[in-house]
Amino acid sequence: MxxxxxxxxxxxxxxxxxxxxxxxxxxxxxxxxxxxxxxxAWERLRRNPMFIIGAVIVALIFLMAIFAPLLAPHDPTARDLIDQVSANHQVPDAQDGYPLGGDTSGRDLLSRLIYGSRNTLIIAFGATGFAFVGGLILGTLAGALGGWVDSLVMRIVDIMLSLPSLLLAFSIAAMFGRASQTTVIVAIGVAMTPTFARLLRGSMMAQRSSDHVLAARALGVKPSAIVFRHMLPNSLSPVLVQATMVFATSIIDAAALSFLGAGNPDDTSPEWGQMLGKAQDLVDAFPHMAVYPALCIIAAALGFTLMGESLREALDPKSRR
Known part of the structure; x- marks a missing residue:
């Protein structure tokens, strides 16, 4: 033994x-x-081909917007081909120095597409920023205070969500006396605010019962400090991912508003949605006038969508691969 x-x-x-x-x-x-x-998350993103494709598309669009004066062969407002429009009563065809031809006012189409990326990104940034700030305020109030404040905010959000976002944006844009780029940004931003508010509110409600928040309360930390130091920072991940998706939606909605006649009417400042809206009467005779800006809109929306979906998968533990 x-x-x-x-x-x-x-x-x-x-x-x-x-x-x-x-x-x-x-x-x-x-x-x-x-x-x-x-x-x-970055380790997973760098191995995700969808994220790489989306990032490349978005990077190219940003580079085109930043270096538009260097890339554009002509002034987008110069009516260099107006003689051909007056003589032939049609859109100028492609020729030397004008690879995509011109528009109905004799302006270089390629230059307008390049400069149009700037205003398109301005609308996307402006509308997303407006919606993000509005949703941040409403979502924080509802998620942090709860009670009747939560009920009031969520009923307002539910009413806004009951309407299609495009219809709501068109209704808001129609309230302004004169359409402009600012009205487009505000209309789309207001329409997108409920999405951020509901998402942030749900995320903060989940944080209220988390261990670190309960520990902070037990230690006597001030409620404001708990909200802004513990609950809010840990609730922003899904909201930031949603912001990437709203970029794509803002670009499409801006094009839709221009198509419906509620977009920016000032064509001296080109924008892809505006160009597409003004080309709707020319689709039968000159389809390229609508095809080129439509392809740019599709590429931008696709790039931001691929990045947003990849980022969501990388940050969400339930969908990690």
């Missing part, structure tokens, strides 16, 4: 020594430094 006990003890000592020499702990997990959520 003594010999058997000594052999068991020796065996246990050998196993303990082998475990100590390995880089695996008792639970079978390798010892190493922890990885933050952002670093872990």
């Amino acid at each position: 003594v010999l058997n006990a000594n052999s068991k003890k020796a065996r246990i000592d050998e196993l303990a020594e082998s475990t100590a020499r390995s880089d695996v702990d008792a639970g079978g997990i390798k010892d190493g430094e922890g990885v933050s959520l952002i670093a872990s």
